[in-house]
Amino acid sequence: MLKRRSKRRYLAILYGVGLQHSSRGELSILHSITKRNSELFGHITTELSSVRLIRSQQENMIIISCWLKYIDNILSTIALIDPPLVTIVISGTLKSLRKHLQTISHNTYL
Amino acid sequence: MAQISEIDVVGIDYPGKILMDNFVYRLNRKPAESTSYPYLVVCRRIEDISNSTTDILMVEDFRRIEADLKKRVKKKLGLEVTVFPARKQDGPDTGKWFNQIRNLYKFCKLNDYQFILSSGANSALEMVSGRSFESILKICDIKPENYWKDLTEWLEAKYQRMVFVNA
Numbered sequence: 001m002l003k004r005r006s007k008r009r010y011l012a013i014l015y016g017v018g019l020q021h022s023s024r025g026e027l028s029i030l031h032s033i034t035k036r037n038s039e040l041f042g043h044i045t046t047e048l049s050s051v052r053l054i055r056s057q058q059e060n061m062i063i064i065s066c067w068l069k070y071i072d073n074i075l076s077t078i079a080l081i082d083p084p085l086v087t088i089v090i091s092g093t094l095k096s097l098r099k100h101l102q103t104i105s106h107n108t109y110l
Numbered sequence: 111m112a113q114i115s116e117i118d119v120v121g122i123d124y125p126g127k128i129l130m131d132n133f134v135y136r137l138n139r140k141p142a143e144s145t146s147y148p149y150l151v152v153c154r155r156i157e158d159i160s161n162s163t164t165d166i167l168m169v170e171d172f173r174r175i176e177a178d179l180k181k182r183v184k185k186k187l188g189l190e191v192t193v194f195p196a197r198k199q200d201g202p203d204t205g206k207w208f209n210q211i212r213n214l215y216k217f218c219k220l221n222d223y224q225f226i227l228s229s230g231a232n233s234a235l236e237m238v239s240g241r242s243f244e245s246i247l248k249i250c251d252i253k254p255e256n257y258w259k260d261l262t263e264w265l266e267a268k269y270q271r272m273v274f275v276n277a
Contacts, residue, residue: 016235039201075245079229079238080204082197087239 007068010054010097012089013078014061026053026062029085033064037077049074054094061088063097119265121150121228134265139163148269152190156182165268166190166226172210176217185222188264189214192230193238193246212250224264225257 015029030053038046049070054063066074071090078085088104091097124135124147135149140163150165156175159167159182166188169175179189191214196207211227218225227246229238238246244254 014235040204072245072248075239075242076249079193079242079246080196084197084236086235086237087242090241 007092008065009068009071010063010065010091010094011074011078011087012056012061012063012097012101014086014088016060016083026055029062030064032081033074033077033085036081037073040077040080041073045070045073058101061101063094065094124149136166145272148272150188150268159183159187168192169214170195172214172217179217179223180221183223186224186264186267188224188226189218190226190228192228194230194232194236208246208250211246212252215250215252224260225252226261227257 013029030051034046034051037049037051049066051064051066051074054065056063064074075087075090078087089097089100091100119132119134121134121136124137133147135147136152137149138152140151141149151160151163152166152168153159153164154168156167156178164187167183168190172191191211196204199207215225217223227243229236231237247254247257
């Protein structure tokens, strides 16, 4: 039997300038994502998705991670959330996600 | 924003001047003269459709207009569902919204209409990334590659029928 490690995906998510950039603000965004995901796909799926918050250095942006198996649920949840959030980069590693983010000018999306 | 969201062509309301390439402008009626920009004529109500000029009908409640669509609407018309209203819906209503997309897609395939899923965004932050569109499509059992291929072909056919000035 092959032993395969489950893969995670890292997502950079942009949020509105009205929302405060603080650890409390970031946690409330994470909470709104998991809450909406539970509404749409159920509590069990949300728990299995294992959505985690990773701090971002950039303003108005959070980085989250989830299991690859549930990425479609999480992406559609983000598209269907109010106040709106936009997924701007998805990557298999945190390092490549941050590298990708550095190539995007901050003015491009705000 | 469109570029980082992996969207090649963005449809927006015509602001009175041409902004840049990769935009297709959404108009309420066909311009009287040739234009220097690509456009699509968008209609919000089935009663207002002009079969000769309308390119897209926005569908808010598919079940309500399903019977009317076949009678009133010409083939190849774009039937558009927007993501924006679903953001404000609760879980059960969003579930119904997903089912509406699935049924509308089947209807479009069977009757030769073009299914269009759009963000309905009023600002850059309300835009939906290409990858998120694909996730919504997958949940509705629609293959994203087929959707993008059909949409590109439909849009190219629309471009060909337009006459541009200075193009």
